[in-house]
Amino acid sequence: MQKGKAVISKTKKGNASVQGAEKINRRKAVKTLVLAPVELSLLLSGIKSWGIEPESDTGTRLPGNNFPFAGNNKADNLYLPNQPIGKGQGLIPGRVSWIWNPSATNPDCINKPVSGEITAEKYDAWFMDRNTNQEIVDKMLAAGLCSMTGKEKITDAWDAVFRYHNQKRGKGNVPYVKGEKIYLKLNRTSASGGMDSEYNRLPDKPVALASETSPQIVLSMLRQLVNVAGVQQEDIYVGDAMRNIYQDEYVKYYAEFPRVNYLSSFGPTRGRVQCSESTKDLIYYSDNKSVMTGAGSDKIYSVLQDAEYMINLPAMKGHGIAGITLCAKNHFGTQSRRSAAHLHPGLNSNDRRGYGYYRVLVDLMGNKFTGDKNLFYILDALWSGTDWNGIPVKFLMPPFNNHWSSSLFLSFDPVAIESVAYDFLRTEFSRPEHTIQHIIAPGVDDYLHQAADSGNWPTGIVYAPNGDGIPLPKSLGVHEHWNNEADKQYSKNLGTGEGIELVKVFQKG
Numbered sequence: 001m002q003k004g005k006a007v008i009s010k011t012k013k014g015n016a017s018v019q020g021a022e023k024i025n026r027r028k029a030v031k032t033l034v035l036a037p038v039e040l041s042l043l044l045s046g047i048k049s050w051g052i053e054p055e056s057d058t059g060t061r062l063p064g065n066n067f068p069f070a071g072n073n074k075a076d077n078l079y080l081p082n083q084p085i086g087k088g089q090g091l092i093p094g095r096v097s098w099i100w101n102p103s104a105t106n107p108d109c110i111n112k113p114v115s116g117e118i119t120a121e122k123y124d125a126w127f128m129d130r131n132t133n134q135e136i137v138d139k140m141l142a143a144g145l146c147s148m149t150g151k152e153k154i155t156d157a158w159d160a161v162f163r164y165h166n167q168k169r170g171k172g173n174v175p176y177v178k179g180e181k182i183y184l185k186l187n188r189t190s191a192s193g194g195m196d197s198e199y200n201r202l203p204d205k206p207v208a209l210a211s212e213t214s215p216q217i218v219l220s221m222l223r224q225l226v227n228v229a230g231v232q233q234e235d236i237y238v239g240d241a242m243r244n245i246y247q248d249e250y251v252k253y254y255a256e257f258p259r260v261n262y263l264s265s266f267g268p269t270r271g272r273v274q275c276s277e278s279t280k281d282l283i284y285y286s287d288n289k290s291v292m293t294g295a296g297s298d299k300i301y302s303v304l305q306d307a308e309y310m311i312n313l314p315a316m317k318g319h320g321i322a323g324i325t326l327c328a329k330n331h332f333g334t335q336s337r338r339s340a341a342h343l344h345p346g347l348n349s350n351d352r353r354g355y356g357y358y359r360v361l362v363d364l365m366g367n368k369f370t371g372d373k374n375l376f377y378i379l380d381a382l383w384s385g386t387d388w389n390g391i392p393v394k395f396l397m398p399p400f401n402n403h404w405s406s407s408l409f410l411s412f413d414p415v416a417i418e419s420v421a422y423d424f425l426r427t428e429f430s431r432p433e434h435t436i437q438h439i440i441a442p443g444v445d446d447y448l449h450q451a452a453d454s455g456n457w458p459t460g461i462v463y464a465p466n467g468d469g470i471p472l473p474k475s476l477g478v479h480e481h482w483n484n485e486a487d488k489q490y491s492k493n494l495g496t497g498e499g500i501e502l503v504k505v506f507q508k509g
Helices: 019-028 040-049 134-149 154-168 215-228 247-256 302-306 329-333 341-346 360-366 414-428 446-452
Strands: 006-008 095-100 182-185 236-239 261-264 272-274 309-312 315-319 323-325 374-385 407-411 501-507
Touching: 095 134, 095 414, 134 154, 134 215, 134 374, 134 407, 134 501, 154 215, 154 374, 182 215, 182 302, 182 329, 215 236, 215 247, 215 374, 247 261, 309 374, 315 323, 315 414, 323 329, 323 414, 329 360, 341 360, 360 446, 374 414, 407 414, 414 446
Parallel strands: 095 501, 182 236, 182 309, 236 261, 261 272, 315 374
Antiparallel strands: 006 501, 095 407, 374 407
C-alpha cells in the first residue's frame, strides 16, 4: 500500500465484558435502530410477528424464546448499539476490514439494458471495464488482505491466512502445500435468466445487470492466488456450480489464466468443466423437516467436496425472502439440487419474521464443507443492490454521498463480517429516499444472533449440520451493531468490549 494513500482507523483494546452482564444486556433489548427511521407500521408488524398477539399458524413457528434478547417491551431498542454477543474469530479476533475507494467505480454508469424499441441505445453495465477499474480493485484486495491479517507485506498476509486456517482445522501451523485445490465460489444467480446457450449475456434483459460478484474482483483474486500465494492454475476452480460464468468474463479470466478450471452447469463446453455431485448427502438440516419439509439433507457439488480450501466471494445485497444475501446465503448454490426453493422456508419469510426461529443459514455457516473449508470471508460491495436480481443502487449515507458503495469487506469471522454488512444495508435502505422493507424487517439478523451464541437457539433446535449428531460450537463468531451511521464504530473501536473491530482502509485514486 502506498504511503499516504490510505487512512487506517486506529483502535485500542478494551476489557472483555463480564459474562453475566452480557447475558443481562442480551435479555433486556435486541438493539436500537441508530438512525431511528423505522416506521410505526413496521414496528407494529414486528410486534405481531414477535408473538405478542396470538399466533394463527400451526407448526411453522418453533417453541422457545421468540425474541431472545428482548425484555418486556419488544418494540423498543430494536438495534441497540455496541452490545457484542459471541466470541470473535480470526488472527485479530472480530476484525473486519473495510476497503473503500470511490475511484473503483464510475459514478456516471447508468446500468441500462438495450431497449428493443431504441436499437441505437448504448448498452452500459457496471461489470464493464470502463465502469469498474481493474487496477484499483487489485490494490483494494491487496490492502484488505494485509489489513485483515495485520501484516504489511502481501506475501506475509497470504502465509498468515493459510497458517491460521490450517491450524484452526487441526492440520497444524503449516502453509499452503503445492497441489492443494481451491474453489472460488461466485454468485451468478442471474445466469439462470440472463444468458443464452452460448454463455452470452443478454443485453436486453435487466436481470443480466443484477448486482453480483464483480469480474474485476475475481481476476484480482486469481492474480493473488497464482502470482502471490503460489497456487498452480490447474488447482483453482472458479464459478457458481449451480449456474454459469458469462462469456464476457470468461474471456477476461482466460486471457491471463488459461489453465484455471472454469465451471458450467451446461456441460464441458466452450472451455468449461461441469461439476458432479457428492455420492452422499453432506449437509444436514437441524430442523428435521419440521420447517423445511422438503429438505432434511442435501448433496453438494463435488468441486467443494474435493477442494481443500474455499473462498466464498458473494456480492453484498438484499434478498426478498432472507432480507439480505451474503456469504452464508451464497451457499444455496452449493447444494446440488437444481433449485434451492426447498430451503426458503428456513429464511426470514413472511410467516416466520422475528426472532427465535430455526434458521437454515446457521447450518450452512457451521457445516464442515460450507463453513470450515472457508479460507477467509470476503464480500464484494463494489456495486450493491436491494434484491438477488436487483440492479446496483447508489448509497446515500456518508461517506458514499450518492455514489456506488465501491467497497470490499474481508474477515476471518463469518458472523462479524455479515453483522457489519447488515449494518450498512439496513442503515442505507431504511432511509426515506429508498426504503426497502424486506431488508429492515424484524428478524433479518436472527441467524446472526444464533450463530454468535448457542444460548439463542430456539427451544427444540440443536444445530448439528454434519450428520454426526455433534452440536456446533457455542459461538461461530461475534455479533453487534455499530454506534451510529456517521462514525460506524464497534465495541473494539471504542475500547468498550471484545466485540467487532471495523478497520477502515480508505483509498483515493
